[in-house]
Amino acid sequence: MKAIVQDRYGPSDVLRLSEVDAPVPAAGEVLVRVHAASVNARDWHVMRGDPYVARMAFGLGAPKVRVRGTDFAGRVEAVGDGVTRFAPGDEVFGEVDAAFAEYVRVPAAGAVDRKPANLTFEQAAAVPLAGNTALMGLRDAAGVRAGQRVLINGASGGVGTFAVQLAKASGAVVTGVCSTRNVDLVRSLGADRVVDYTREDFTRGGGTYDVVFDLVGNRSLADCRRVLTPTGTLVLSGGGVSGGGSLLGPIGLIARGRLVARFVRQRVLALTAVPCRENLATLRELIESGAVTPVIDRTFPFGEAAEAVRYLEMDHARAKVVITV
Numbered sequence: 001m002k003a004i005v006q007d008r009y010g011p012s013d014v015l016r017l018s019e020v021d022a023p024v025p026a027a028g029e030v031l032v033r034v035h036a037a038s039v040n041a042r043d044w045h046v047m048r049g050d051p052y053v054a055r056m057a058f059g060l061g062a063p064k065v066r067v068r069g070t071d072f073a074g075r076v077e078a079v080g081d082g083v084t085r086f087a088p089g090d091e092v093f094g095e096v097d098a099a100f101a102e103y104v105r106v107p108a109a110g111a112v113d114r115k116p117a118n119l120t121f122e123q124a125a126a127v128p129l130a131g132n133t134a135l136m137g138l139r140d141a142a143g144v145r146a147g148q149r150v151l152i153n154g155a156s157g158g159v160g161t162f163a164v165q166l167a168k169a170s171g172a173v174v175t176g177v178c179s180t181r182n183v184d185l186v187r188s189l190g191a192d193r194v195v196d197y198t199r200e201d202f203t204r205g206g207g208t209y210d211v212v213f214d215l216v217g218n219r220s221l222a223d224c225r226r227v228l229t230p231t232g233t234l235v236l237s238g239g240g241v242s243g244g245g246s247l248l249g250p251i252g253l254i255a256r257g258r259l260v261a262r263f264v265r266q267r268v269l270a271l272t273a274v275p276c277r278e279n280l281a282t283l284r285e286l287i288e289s290g291a292v293t294p295v296i297d298r299t300f301p302f303g304e305a306a307e308a309v310r311y312l313e314m315d316h317a318r319a320k321v322v323i324t325v
């Protein structure tokens, strides 16, 4: 089959379309014919081996998993022994390593679920990692409740566009922070207030927010905590400058956050989103009910996957970037 592979770390030109062995589903696994995949910040972090410290997990000299990609949507082609949850022909979406490929092999009990009925494959592929991160950040980490004031830094990005809608669906009063060209988009997703960071500094406003969900990592802990109520919650999700070459990247801010959390009344939490089947089902229900809709900036053909990753990394993509396979 064809897949997007890399054999060394580097910028997007290390990615190439190549022939690799097609996966064969083992017992308990499903084989999915991928129709669409989406690009996440995770893909360029792994592609570049950035931050360097993360290479201990990604692979020291080159990525352990040669095929890039995480999010997929497609049709079940075959199932391994013992699989009863899925049958050939089912339309599914999910999260697994090596998704920039014609086929992926996924544990049937893993992060794979029935595709939302009202979405195309392209839209469905945009959901899993970003939607799950937003859900885990707001619901599980921050415990957002109706009436709370929630600020999302990075509201126009892949995770942010889900976070605005999910916070709104929880009944929160939502403020989104983004650049000028994305103000209308973030407002259209339901934000009650939008801060254009090129004109206004969201950290200059007093202790206003019950929850700050930081998806950019460009502000200090003190800055983010300043706008929280005395018992508010700061959720740190990552961030980091594209272009490669950082030692710690967002891990520095997260480590400082963990330390500071021991000494202050406010909650400072570092989010690690873990792929989760139940969360895919929750997202599917929210999407089918109309409460959440994935936003796609651009769709690239499979042969231009490297350009799709470059676009997300370098060009301030708006919401999600999708690859059709």
Ligand SMILES: NC(=O)c1ccc[n+]([C@@H]2O[C@H](COP(=O)([O-])OP(=O)(O)OC[C@H]3O[C@@H](n4cnc5c(N)ncnc54)[C@H](OP(=O)(O)O)[C@@H]3O)[C@@H](O)[C@H]2O)c1
Pocket: 040, 041, 042, 129, 130, 133, 153, 154, 155, 156, 157, 158, 159, 160, 177, 178, 179, 180, 182, 197, 215, 216, 218, 236, 237, 238, 239, 240, 271, 272, 273, 274, 312, 316, 317, 318, 319
């Ligand atoms: N902890 C976890 O488990 C986890 C899981 C998933 C993702 N993440 C991390 O979360 C972060 C967000 O992911 P994503 O997929 O949403 O990334 P993304 O789609 O690339 O979005 C990045 C966002 O950053 C904004 N931005 C860029 N420069 C900015 C600046 N100077 N000030 C304010 N905003 C700025 C962009 O908005 P404009 O274009 O409007 O500037 C955009 O909304 C990434 O760092 C990713 O690695 C963490």
